[in-house]
Amino acid sequence: MIDMKPLYEAVLKGDAATARALTEQALASGMEPITVVKEFMVPAMDEVGRRFECNEYFVPELLLAARAMKAALELVRPLLVKSGVEPQGRVVVGTVRGDLHDIGKNLVAAMLEGGGFEVVDLGVNVTPEKFIEAVKAKNANIVALSALLTTTMPAMRATIEAFKAAGLRDQVKIFVGGAPITQKFADDIGADGYSENAPGAVTLAKVHAARAA
Amino acid sequence: MCSMNSRERVLAHLEGRPVDRLPVMPITMQFAADLIGARYRDYANDHRVLVEGQMRVAEDFGFDYVNTMSDPAREAGDCGAVVEHFENSPAAMVEAQALLGDKTVLSRLKIPDPLGGGRMHNSLRAITLFQERLRGDKLIEGWVEGPCAEAADLRGINTLMLDFYDDPQFVRDLFEFCVAMALRFAREQVAAGVDMIGVGDAAASLVGPHINEEFVWPYEKKLVDGLHALGTRVRLHICGNTRFALANIGRLGCDVVDLDSLAPLAEARALMGPGQVLLGNVNPVVIVRNSRRDEVQTALAECHRHAGARYIVGAGCEIPRDTPPENVRAFAEYARSSSP
Numbered sequence: 001m002i003d004m005k006p007l008y009e010a011v012l013k014g015d016a017a018t019a020r021a022l023t024e025q026a027l028a029s030g031m032e033p034i035t036v037v038k039e040f041m042v043p044a045m046d047e048v049g050r051r052f053e054c055n056e057y058f059v060p061e062l063l064l065a066a067r068a069m070k071a072a073l074e075l076v077r078p079l080l081v082k083s084g085v086e087p088q089g090r091v092v093v094g095t096v097r098g099d100l101h102d103i104g105k106n107l108v109a110a111m112l113e114g115g116g117f118e119v120v121d122l123g124v125n126v127t128p129e130k131f132i133e134a135v136k137a138k139n140a141n142i143v144a145l146s147a148l149l150t151t152t153m154p155a156m157r158a159t160i161e162a163f164k165a166a167g168l169r170d171q172v173k174i175f176v177g178g179a180p181i182t183q184k185f186a187d188d189i190g191a192d193g194y195s196e197n198a199p200g201a202v203t204l205a206k207v208h209a210a211r212a213a
Numbered sequence: 214m215c216s217m218n219s220r221e222r223v224l225a226h227l228e229g230r231p232v233d234r235l236p237v238m239p240i241t242m243q244f245a246a247d248l249i250g251a252r253y254r255d256y257a258n259d260h261r262v263l264v265e266g267q268m269r270v271a272e273d274f275g276f277d278y279v280n281t282m283s284d285p286a287r288e289a290g291d292c293g294a295v296v297e298h299f300e301n302s303p304a305a306m307v308e309a310q311a312l313l314g315d316k317t318v319l320s321r322l323k324i325p326d327p328l329g330g331g332r333m334h335n336s337l338r339a340i341t342l343f344q345e346r347l348r349g350d351k352l353i354e355g356w357v358e359g360p361c362a363e364a365a366d367l368r369g370i371n372t373l374m375l376d377f378y379d380d381p382q383f384v385r386d387l388f389e390f391c392v393a394m395a396l397r398f399a400r401e402q403v404a405a406g407v408d409m410i411g412v413g414d415a416a417a418s419l420v421g422p423h424i425n426e427e428f429v430w431p432y433e434k435k436l437v438d439g440l441h442a443l444g445t446r447v448r449l450h451i452c453g454n455t456r457f458a459l460a461n462i463g464r465l466g467c468d469v470v471d472l473d474s475l476a477p478l479a480e481a482r483a484l485m486g487p488g489q490v491l492l493g494n495v496n497p498v499v500i501v502r503n504s505r506r507d508e509v510q511t512a513l514a515e516c517h518r519h520a521g522a523r524y525i526v527g528a529g530c531e532i533p534r535d536t537p538p539e540n541v542r543a544f545a546e547y548a549r550s551s552s553p
Contacts, residue, residue, distance in 0.1 A: 014378065055457060058421035060374040067375065100297055100305040103370050103419070150498065150533040151243065151302040179453075180498045180533070 002029050004040050007072065011044035011114075014064025016071040023072040033079040037116065041069055041076075045114025049199030059103065062198070066110030073113065087118040089209045090140040094126035096155035101148035104178055107198040108144055115202040117142075117209075128155075128162030135163075135172055141212065142205055145191075147178040156181075157189040173208045177201060219277035220408065223352040226525065226553070227446060227468050227490060235517070235548040236277045238352075238492060239527040240450070240471075242284075242303070243534035244541070245270045253301045257283035258332065260339035264346065271351050274538075275545030278352040279343055280411060281336045281402075288358055288394055289366035291331035292322060311369035316383050322367075324394045327401040336398075340405035352409060354448065355402035359414025360432035363391035370416055377424050388432040396439045409446040409468070412436060418453030418473070425458045430465070437465045448492070452530055460484045474500075474529030478519035492525040501528050502536040509543040514551070522553045 004026055010019040026036050048065040051057035057065075080087075093109045095102050102124045113119045120138050122130055131143055143163070145156045156176050163169045173192040176185075177200075186194035193204040216233065217225065223236045245266035246256035255262045267279035284303035290296040294312040298304045313319055327333040336355065343353045358366065364387045365373045376384050399410050417429045433449070440447045446468040454475035455462060462470055463485030470489055472481055474496040481491055495501055495512045504512075517524050526548045532541060 055421070058424070058457075059419040060377050060424060061421070063371065063374050064378055098299060098302060100307065102308065103374075106371055149302060150502070150535070182499055182503075184503070 002026060002031075004031075004036070007036070007040045008044045008047075011041060011065055011068045011072065012047055014061065014068050016068040019068040020071040020075065023075050027075060027079070033076045033083065034085050036076055037073070037080070041072060042114065042116050045069055045111060048114070049111055049202060053197065053199050059107065062107055063110065066107075066114060069110070069114045088116040089142055089205060089212070090118045090120065090138050091142040091144055091205060092120045092122060092131060092134045092138065092140045093144040093146070094122035094131060095124040095146045095148075096152055096159060097125060097127050098155055099147050099149055099152035100124045101178075102146075104148065104198070105144075105146035108146065108177065108201045111198040111202045112144070112205055115206065117202075117205060128159040131159055132162060132166050132168060135168060141172055142208060143172050143174045144201060144205075145174065145176045147176075147181065150180045153178075153180060153185065156191070160190050175201060175204050218349070219271075219351045220347075220349055220353075223277050223525075224408070229488075229523075232553055235524060235526050235551065235553050237275060237526045237545050237548045238278050238354075238448075238469075238471075239276065239541075239544055240280070240282065240531045241267070241270050241276075241541075242282060242531055244532045244536060247534050248273070253303060254298055257304055258298070258335065260335045260342060263339050264342045267343075268346060268351075270541075274541045275548075276351075278354050278409075279347070280354040280356060281339045281343075281407075282354075282356040282411060282413065285358055285362055285366055285413060285415065287332040287336060287356075288325075288363060288398060291325040291327075291329070291333050292367065292394075293325075294367060306366050306369075308369040308371065311367065311372065313368040313387070314372075316368075316380070319383070319387055319390060322390065324390075324397050327398045333398050333401075337401050337405045340402055340407055344406040353407050354409045354411050355399065355405075355407035355445075356411045356413065357395040357399050357402075357436075358391070359395070359412045359417060359449070359451075360388040360391040360436060361417040361420070361429050362414045363395065364388055365416040367391070370419075373416070374419065377420065377428060381428070384428055388428065392432050392436045392439065395436055396443070399440055399445065400443055403443045403445045407445060409448055410440050411448045411450060411471075412440075412467075413450050413452075415452040417451050417458070418455050422457045422461075425461055430458075430461045434465055437467055441466070450530075456480065463489055469525060471525075471527060472529065478516055482520055487521065488523060490523045490525060491520040492527045494527070494529040497528045497530045497533055501540055502533045504540070506537075506539045506543045509540045510547050510550075513544065513547040517547075517551065524553070 448469040450471040
């Protein structure tokens with residue numbers, strides 16, 4: 001049995017090359033892909049999230065860790081799909097229509113991926129129609145909407161209304177976040193959850209996944 | 214005390230001389246455009262519209278200053294970066310087409326001429342028009358992007374965050390370019406007649422103390438010192454949570470430190486000492502926009518109590534566009550009802 005603690009450390013430190021090499025070794029040695037993810041990568045990203053919330057890590061360190069995690073995940077994901085292992089959930093993320101700011105959305109996407117979710121990142125300036133198309137195409141059960149500007153906050157409401165109009169509102173949980181967003185705003189527009197940061201978004205998604213299981 | 218006009222009040226306060234009341238200097242941009250019924254695209258691109266909006270806000274709500282800020286993309290746009298201009302909201306960088314997506318472009322990048330007819334020139338025209346119309350009644354504040362914010366605009370904010378670890382020398386070269394460009398732009402703003410230059414360094418709140426110490430602070434310091442050498446005053450505003458960097462910000466020597474709502478004013482006062490003028494920092498959405506007028510005043514009183522006498526009345530960041538007018542009036546009402 002090879003020692004996989006260094007994989008945990010490599011993700012934590014954002015060392016993508018080492019994370020990928022160790023993952024290759026682990027898979028070659030016969031370790032189950034799901035074990036690599038659940039025992040090492042998810043705990044590493046959980047620790048990244050904890051450090052971020054405690055102001056030990058900041059955005060550069062979080063993005064670095066996410067890059068390392070993705071480098072390793074690229075090797076594992078095809079094997080998981082092949083063996084029929086389902087992700088914790090499928091999340092469509094995007095910055096809403098009229099808003100080009102993406103760093104908060106990217107942090108959420110990376111942390112969700114590190115938390116065992118399959119993430120469909122639609123990018124920025126995403127119309128309600130594109131969110132709906134992606135949910136249908138990927139059979140997603142969570143939608144995460146981001147906005148940085150007070151002027152684009154109404155697009156979150158419009159997106160939720162579009163899901164209602166499409167008859168899909170009951171099939172997905174819709175979470176919102178971004179600098180000007182508050183819990184009150186989330187409640188007012190009928191969102192299912194709000195988080196002020198990326199680790200909080202993962203917690204919301206995990207709570208939903210646990211309830212749905 | 215003799216009556217003083219707005220400009221005299223701010224300048225006296227910065228110099229530590231007695232004032233008749235606290236100065237009032239919240240940031241408005243979209244609120245100002247809406248007040249005069251202008252599209253934001255026109256506010257950001259036509260200096261006459263910006264001047265009209267700023268003067269109306271200052272007059273209607275008792276602010277002591279006007280400023281030329283509209284979005285972070287003026288300098289980057291003049292460099293040739295791809296900027297998306299929306300009909301009625303601020304322009305934004307298109308990161309997927311970042312000007313410095315290829316790092317080697319930096320070595321060939323030239324500082325654009327602020328008088329070359331671009332959006333920087335538009336800012337300079339606004340300053341000239343402010344001078345003509347205000348005749349010394351209000352303080353005129355210009356604006357430049359700080360090194361971290363400008364680097365993020367040119368390189369792409371996500372990529373820059375990784376560059377700090379992947380290629381530190383590139384970041385230093387890029388920050389050097391950004392400071393030189395900011396000082397070139399500032400020199401023309403000073404020549405056009407600004408009393409103060411605001412420095413917006415939003416992306417600086419995303420990095421931690423280590424990167425702040427190694428990369429951000431040295432270049433912010435170089436910029437602040439350069440602005441002082443041009444004979445102007447400096448207001449630093451960093452959007453977001455700067456709690457981790459308050460001591461460093463205090464060492465920059467800014468005339469005004471304008472804090473966002475996530476940075477506690479009491480901590481800033483303790484770390485920056487009694488002489489630092491602090492501005493802010495009422496939560497712009499939760500309090501300024503979403504609460505009642507009396508709650509805005511209560512929050513301002515709390516800020517004033519934490520900051521002490523060396524305080525300027527303001528919000529944590531831009532006053533949102535759909536803020537009730539009575540809440541915006543609360544800033545000047547508070548200043549009038551309390552002594553420094």
